[in-house]
Amino acid sequence: MGLGGLGAALAGLDPKRLEAAEPPRRWDKAADVVVVGSGAAGVPAAISAAENGASVILIEQQPDIGGHAIQSGGAMALGGGSRNQKKWGIEDSPERWHADLITWHDYRFSDREIVWAFAVESAATLDWLVEKGLTLRDTKPGNPDGGPPTVPRSQGPVLAGWDGNAGGISPTGSAGTALMRPLEATARRMGVQILLEHSLTDLFRQTSKIGRVVGIRATTNGKSVAIQARRGVVLATGGHTSNVIVRRAFDPRLTEEYQVVGEPYSLQTGDGELAAFRTGAALWGAANQTLETGARTHVMEKPVLVGNQYGYLRPGTRPTSDLLRSPIFSRIRATGLPVKDFQDLIHVNMAGVRFVNEEATGYTWWNACMAPNAKTPPGVNGGGPIWAIFDADAARREEWMCAPPFVDLDGWFFSARTIEELAAKVMCKYQKEPLPADALKATVERYNAFVDAGRDGDFGKTTPKYKIQTPPFYAAWSTPCAHDCLSGVRINGRAQVIDWAGQVIPGLYAAGESTGGFNQHGLAKCLVFGRIAGRDAARSVVRT
Numbered sequence: 001m002g003l004g005g006l007g008a009a010l011a012g013l014d015p016k017r018l019e020a021a022e023p024p025r026r027w028d029k030a031a032d033v034v035v036v037g038s039g040a041a042g043v044p045a046a047i048s049a050a051e052n053g054a055s056v057i058l059i060e061q062q063p064d065i066g067g068h069a070i071q072s073g074g075a076m077a078l079g080g081g082s083r084n085q086k087k088w089g090i091e092d093s094p095e096r097w098h099a100d101l102i103t104w105h106d107y108r109f110s111d112r113e114i115v116w117a118f119a120v121e122s123a124a125t126l127d128w129l130v131e132k133g134l135t136l137r138d139t140k141p142g143n144p145d146g147g148p149p150t151v152p153r154s155q156g157p158v159l160a161g162w163d164g165n166a167g168g169i170s171p172t173g174s175a176g177t178a179l180m181r182p183l184e185a186t187a188r189r190m191g192v193q194i195l196l197e198h199s200l201t202d203l204f205r206q207t208s209k210i211g212r213v214v215g216i217r218a219t220t221n222g223k224s225v226a227i228q229a230r231r232g233v234v235l236a237t238g239g240h241t242s243n244v245i246v247r248r249a250f251d252p253r254l255t256e257e258y259q260v261v262g263e264p265y266s267l268q269t270g271d272g273e274l275a276a277f278r279t280g281a282a283l284w285g286a287a288n289q290t291l292e293t294g295a296r297t298h299v300m301e302k303p304v305l306v307g308n309q310y311g312y313l314r315p316g317t318r319p320t321s322d323l324l325r326s327p328i329f330s331r332i333r334a335t336g337l338p339v340k341d342f343q344d345l346i347h348v349n350m351a352g353v354r355f356v357n358e359e360a361t362g363y364t365w366w367n368a369c370m371a372p373n374a375k376t377p378p379g380v381n382g383g384g385p386i387w388a389i390f391d392a393d394a395a396r397r398e399e400w401m402c403a404p405p406f407v408d409l410d411g412w413f414f415s416a417r418t419i420e421e422l423a424a425k426v427m428c429k430y431q432k433e434p435l436p437a438d439a440l441k442a443t444v445e446r447y448n449a450f451v452d453a454g455r456d457g458d459f460g461k462t463t464p465k466y467k468i469q470t471p472p473f474y475a476a477w478s479t480p481c482a483h484d485c486l487s488g489v490r491i492n493g494r495a496q497v498i499d500w501a502g503q504v505i506p507g508l509y510a511a512g513e514s515t516g517g518f519n520q521h522g523l524a525k526c527l528v529f530g531r532i533a534g535r536d537a538a539r540s541v542v543r544t
């Protein structure tokens, strides 16, 4: 198998399609630039292509635009001397931004060509976003989430006339709406044709391993559509976190039980990367996906919500009622219970055994969750479900309503009058064997003894405060969730996709979480490289 076929093989695709497809005899649609994915990378790519004179088709798999970006907190780590930084008297430069990024924690596996291009274009991108309709919050920039904390470079948008509630314009009531809706409006105003519910399946290359990428195949409502891209295709499908096979190529522990932040609004199934691999594109910066840098890299997250499937759908401090009004609430099914104090619960694994200090965060917490336990069969990866166990007193302290729509009774939240009954009730497709009642009872008794003693003799939790003793008792889904994708196809500083021979694949661009080479978290690199990709694709000269 050639390296170009690696992605296809990983995804279990039809072995006849290990290479890029050859162009069809007839195109159904055509544009100068075709952008795939309408998130933080895709919409800026479409706008910048249109601004540079290209006709643009933007396809999006879901019924609405925005991807993870529209659900995000909207905080953008863009610095290097932007107008906003100057307004607040903050001195910065591309050189300073670059130096800060490459010396921050263990960023040595980031590709400096990418980091430099980012640093150079970062301030211009923020200024450009404002020109394209973004209104920045009128507060001094802060330090980027995940660092480096040297110069204030993080700012977020606001949407005039929007009260922040989830509604028709926002799936979750998060600030990402103030980023994506104005950009969507600008793209439409500039003539970008947005095709919703169109899903990329393939790229067309003039001949399968050489020549330009000349278009894409998508499916919509079961029909196949061939779309010609006269100047270029920009892949911006947002990474592979939703694809269990691909994410396990980076970390075999990432088995199916780990749910994905950002679902079910949009999926990151690696479609862009897999199609690119079939054209011969290289994988890049793979270490960033698994590296434990000490920076908050967000590859996995400790759920901020327990008792629902997705664990993380309500960033910030928005009231639960916002999510209830969300147009996607029927797919989320439950808001989840926000944990204020991890003294109020214990975490047990699928063997019913406590295994970690519940107050731990980051790698300390999720490495313990993903470790094998007494119920892990030989040869099996992943740590299985993690359950938050608590009692009625804890629910009262946390002010939790342990009923729908706050919790999901269909496999993610259980209650019972005794601990033994609770164990018997836990039925979830990821809990392969019943939660052992005797083990769970012994775990709770041991923890209660630690409360009496004023010391956690097993995992060093700060003076355990509360016994688990008052019925009803509860078990709530509290398993780590996958968040960022930090590796993907190789691009250069112009967002052109590079093959395994180190050569540019003509006509193919990529941006955002589908790309590798830079382990910065979040929106900023997606916005910057989306803008670069659209511009470069629009300006490319095609020789016929």
Ligand SMILES: Cc1cc2nc3c(=O)[nH]c(=O)nc-3n(C[C@H](O)[C@H](O)[C@H](O)COP(=O)(O)OP(=O)(O)OC[C@H]3O[C@@H](n4cnc5c(N)ncnc54)[C@H](O)[C@@H]3O)c2cc1C
Pocket: 036, 037, 038, 039, 040, 041, 042, 059, 060, 061, 062, 065, 066, 067, 068, 069, 070, 071, 072, 073, 074, 075, 076, 077, 198, 199, 200, 201, 236, 237, 238, 239, 261, 262, 266, 267, 268, 269, 270, 271, 272, 312, 313, 315, 511, 512, 513, 514, 521, 522, 523, 524, 526
């Ligand atoms: C809850 C939450 C909060 C966050 N908060 C922040 C924050 O405050 N600051 C920050 O910097 N980052 C934040 N992030 C991360 C940030 O949102 C992402 O890094 C960013 O959106 C990634 O951009 P992207 O364009 O690569 O992917 P996305 O924004 O996910 O967009 C990808 C798009 O491609 C579409 N797509 C996928 N496959 C196909 C296909 N086959 N065909 C067509 N379309 C397809 C998807 O449906 C989606 O619309 C947050 C993420 C989440 C989920």
